[in-house]
Amino acid sequence: MKRNMVIACTLAIGISVFGLFQVKYKVYSLKKDLNEINRQLAEDKDSIRVLKAEWAYLNKPDRIEHLADKYLQMDNVKVANVYKSDQVDNLYLASTTGERENTTSTTQPVLKPILSSARGYR
Amino acid sequence: MIHDNGDKTYIHIGTASSKSVEVSHNRLHVVIILFIIAFLVISLRVFDVSVLSGENIASIDPESDAAPEQVTKRADIVDRNGIMLATSLTTASVYANPKVMLDKQAAFQKLSQTFPELDKTELKNKLNMEKNFVWIKRNLTPSEQYKVNALGIPGIYFQDEEKRIYPHKNLFAHELGFVNVDGVGTAGIEKQFNNFLTHKANDTDGSDAPLTLSLDIRVQNIVREALLNSISTFKAKGASGIVMDVTTGEVLAMVSLPDFDPNQPSSASADELFNRTTYGVYEMGSTFKAFNTAMALDSNAVKMTDNYDVATPIKIGGFTIHDYHPKAGSLTVPEIFMYSSNIGSAKIALDAGAQTQKSFLKKLGLLNELQIELPERGTPLYPQQWSKISSMTVSYGHGIAVTPMHVATATSALINGGTFYPATLLKKEGTEIYGEKVIGKKTSDNMRKLLRMVVQYGTGAKADVASYLVGGKTGSADKVVTGGYNRHALISSFIGAFPMNKPKYVVFAMVDDPIGNKNTGGFATGGMIAAPVVHDIISRIGPMLNVSPVNENTYEIKKEFWYNNGTNPDPDTISAEDY
Numbered sequence A: 001m002k003r004n005m006v007i008a009c010t011l012a013i014g015i016s017v018f019g020l021f022q023v024k025y026k027v028y029s030l031k032k033d034l035n036e037i038n039r040q041l042a043e044d045k046d047s048i049r050v051l052k053a054e055w056a057y058l059n060k061p062d063r064i065e066h067l068a069d070k071y072l073q074m075d076n077v078k079v080a081n082v083y084k085s086d087q088v089d090n091l092y093l094a095s096t097t098g099e100r101e102n103t104t105s106t107t108q109p110v111l112k113p114i115l116s117s118a119r120g121y122r
Numbered sequence B: 001m002i003h004d005n006g007d008k009t010y011i012h013i014g015t016a017s018s019k020s021v022e023v024s025h026n027r028l029h030v031v032i033i034l035f036i037i038a039f040l041v042i043s044l045r046v047f048d049v050s051v052l053s054g055e056n057i058a059s060i061d062p063e064s065d066a067a068p069e070q071v072t073k074r075a076d077i078v079d080r081n082g083i084m085l086a087t088s089l090t091t092a093s094v095y096a097n098p099k100v101m102l103d104k105q106a107a108f109q110k111l112s113q114t115f116p117e118l119d120k121t122e123l124k125n126k127l128n129m130e131k132n133f134v135w136i137k138r139n140l141t142p143s144e145q146y147k148v149n150a151l152g153i154p155g156i157y158f159q160d161e162e163k164r165i166y167p168h169k170n171l172f173a174h175e176l177g178f179v180n181v182d183g184v185g186t187a188g189i190e191k192q193f194n195n196f197l198t199h200k201a202n203d204t205d206g207s208d209a210p211l212t213l214s215l216d217i218r219v220q221n222i223v224r225e226a227l228l229n230s231i232s233t234f235k236a237k238g239a240s241g242i243v244m245d246v247t248t249g250e251v252l253a254m255v256s257l258p259d260f261d262p263n264q265p266s267s268a269s270a271d272e273l274f275n276r277t278t279y280g281v282y283e284m285g286s287t288f289k290a291f292n293t294a295m296a297l298d299s300n301a302v303k304m305t306d307n308y309d310v311a312t313p314i315k316i317g318g319f320t321i322h323d324y325h326p327k328a329g330s331l332t333v334p335e336i337f338m339y340s341s342n343i344g345s346a347k348i349a350l351d352a353g354a355q356t357q358k359s360f361l362k363k364l365g366l367l368n369e370l371q372i373e374l375p376e377r378g379t380p381l382y383p384q385q386w387s388k389i390s391s392m393t394v395s396y397g398h399g400i401a402v403t404p405m406h407v408a409t410a411t412s413a414l415i416n417g418g419t420f421y422p423a424t425l426l427k428k429e430g431t432e433i434y435g436e437k438v439i440g441k442k443t444s445d446n447m448r449k450l451l452r453m454v455v456q457y458g459t460g461a462k463a464d465v466a467s468y469l470v471g472g473k474t475g476s477a478d479k480v481v482t483g484g485y486n487r488h489a490l491i492s493s494f495i496g497a498f499p500m501n502k503p504k505y506v507v508f509a510m511v512d513d514p515i516g517n518k519n520t521g522g523f524a525t526g527g528m529i530a531a532p533v534v535h536d537i538i539s540r541i542g543p544m545l546n547v548s549p550v551n552e553n554t555y556e557i558k559k560e561f562w563y564n565n566g567t568n569p570d571p572d573t574i575s576a577e578d579y
Helices: A001-059 A059-070 A085-100 B015-052 B054-058 B104-114 B121-126 B142-151 B167-178 B188-192 B195-201 B217-234 B285-299 B333-338 B343-351 B356-361 B389-395 B404-415 B441-457 B527-544 B555-560
Strands: B004-006 B008-011 B084-096 B134-140 B156-165 B238-245 B251-257 B308-309 B313-318 B318-323 B329-334 B469-481 B485-499 B503-512
Touching: A001 B084, A001 B404, B015 B356, B084 B142, B084 B167, B104 B121, B104 B142, B121 B134, B134 B142, B134 B238, B167 B217, B167 B251, B167 B308, B195 B251, B217 B238, B217 B251, B217 B503, B217 B527, B238 B404, B238 B527, B285 B329, B285 B343, B285 B356, B285 B389, B285 B404, B285 B441, B285 B469, B285 B485, B285 B527, B308 B343, B313 B343, B313 B389, B318 B343, B318 B389, B329 B333, B333 B343, B333 B441, B333 B469, B343 B356, B343 B389, B356 B389, B404 B441, B404 B485, B404 B503, B441 B469, B469 B527, B485 B527
Parallel strands: none
Antiparallel strands: B004 B008, B084 B134, B084 B156, B238 B251, B238 B503, B308 B329, B313 B318, B469 B485, B485 B503
């Protein structure tokens, strides 16, 4: 009985010492991983900052303007190009109802010729 | 050993002792085996550590390579749409420890070859110092860092530092300001919000939330381009421009020219560093007639229909007030405003009274230090004795000097229904905005009409943009020089707003000392120089900021902004079919 107790205790101590050892090393290695990940994170964050700064630099308004002039056949938006949404809606409907009877195809109605005189101002 | 067996007790001698020896023998064996096992485990582990997986364990101490402390601490600054205006990047700075340097002469030669821009004698002195630490160069580029590493000089080290970057360079120079080499804000927003910017990024809640300004980079660029254009056309010394939301006081654009690159503030001249928009105070000239007229109308001293004789210049105290465009006979209050009559304005101011005028201007913030989130805030200059004569000159904008931002803020209050919102550079969307009611709704309505008339029929015609009902007031003031005025140098300005039926934005432009050319008939007045700038700005920002065009030919609009000059048809007499 007494001997069993001694063996049990010794085993228990042995197991717990071993277990503690294992846990300690596990924690060490996890902590190391965490540090590595954190360092990676900081590095990536820094890279993102650099890229964002570069992106902002590439998006300087004067550069965009220059590129737009070079590659796009577009002009600045003028007051005359601005329509209210309800205006467009009515124009769109007017153009579709008029054309539906003559055209059999389901092509999109053309907005352009109607919009150009759409202001209705005298 | 004693065995107690009922009523008899036996004592065994001899055999008992040999048994106990056996027991202890056994125990000893157990202990020896245990120890052998333990030592085996330890020696196996030692073998494992030293031979099999040694490298891994060597660096297992978690404290030795804790994550590097984040060097970048200052928060970003973005515009109202989230476009980055200022950010911080981690860069390496190189320093030396001269005490551990082996060959200082060789180190000096290598370093001066790598950095030819460094002062040679200074570098030599630094390396010969009896110190443990001297900076060689701060904020290296990655390629420079690579070169220094390749030199392989002992006693040369790097330290990570933070560098503030302004990707848009000059565009926001005067709003953002800049930081010194140690990363402390020394001007502009960077100084005003230094604590906020440095603490914000350190917040533990993980929010890298930037500081969001009310500025809009697109509008800012348009304003700057328009002003640069005007400066080069009219050979002006400088310019200032503002776009402000009249319903909140948010500043969408704010430009002061000449400007500088905040990435290199040390190479900027004093003139470039000077913020003309919020720090410089100028006599604004006729733009002040807007405040004078509003004052007289709001205090009920005059009515819109009142007449004043402006035919003869006023002589007072050895001083003559005359008109730039003299008119014969008498003018109504709107006509005085439209034709920018100094005589008429002075008479209106007299009728309202000097004290009324002073307290009204104070209500509009025109006598106090500017309210805005910048350290560069101008304080107006005005007569200490608010006499009759100073009241008369102030009525047309002389003898009082304010910043352009004062004018924009006060004008917003005149036309937005009468509520004064202090100018702000922070985005206010979603937050409650506190405004102070300073003038009545009726006065505000009248001011909208008057400002529109100036553009429709008066001196501000060049500012008009079709469908945007632009209103505004021109101003041309002789430039103040030591001991008086320079009659040949003007400060030309225009304060505009649109659309006048429901004002949304105020646009201010001021050009410093422009020289008139053929196209302006040699004139350098506000109507000739600054009004076209405002026209350019409004025609470009209007569609961009989703301002709906107004049909100017409806009865309501015609009626609201109708002025009877004898030739304009009364909207009431036009039949409805004509609209």
